[in-house]
Amino acid sequence: MADxxxxxxxxxxxxxxxxxxxxxxxxxxxxxxLNTLGxxxxxxxxxxxxxxxxxxxxxxxxxxxxxxxxxHFLEEEDDEAMQQELKEAFRNGYITTGTLREILKALDDKLxxxxxDGIIAEIDTDGSGTVDFDGKQVLSSSVLL
Numbered sequence: 001m002a003d004x005x006x007x008x009x010x011x012x013x014x015x016x017x018x019x020x021x022x023x024x025x026x027x028x029x030x031x032x033x034l035n036t037l038g039x040x041x042x043x044x045x046x047x048x049x050x051x052x053x054x055x056x057x058x059x060x061x062x063x064x065x066x067x068x069x070x071x072h073f074l075e076e077e078d079d080e081a082m083q084q085e086l087k088e089a090f091r092n093g094y095i096t097t098g099t100l101r102e103i104l105k106a107l108d109d110k111l112x113x114x115x116x117d118g119i120i121a122e123i124d125t126d127g128s129g130t131v132d133f134d135g136k137q138v139l140s141s142s143v144l145l
Contacts, residue, residue, distance in 0.1 A: 024060040039073040094132040
């Protein structure tokens with residue numbers, strides 16, 4: 001997992017439910033843990049992920065498997081948050097590149113000035129300083145990849 005903060009959060013949650021300190025948790029506890037972390041999920045999708053990480057059907061998952069499952073739902077929430085931000089920002093049909101820069105920085109604090117400049121240059125092809133609704137489609141594609 002690339003993000004140390006997320007990994008620490010997942011480890012703390014995992015350890016709370018690994019009461020026997022075995023390095024494994026009951027798969028049946030995953031929904032409770034995800035709810036505690038504030039992750040939304042569809043039961044069928046969660047069950048499919050659990051089964052994929054427990055091919056022997058032991059009913060137990062190690063930390064790596066748990067992290068992958070929890071990370072799956074966190075990524076979906078990040079995408080949903082980005083889409084909501086964009087929808088609000090484009091309510092007038094366009095936004096300024098300054099506003100776009102602020103949104104991108106808020107969504108991903110790892111983006112540096114050069115990254116932001118590159119994304120904005122790719123989207124604001126006419127150099128107008130605004131991004132219209134059509135540019136939003138480019139933004140969605142660029143950022144989500």
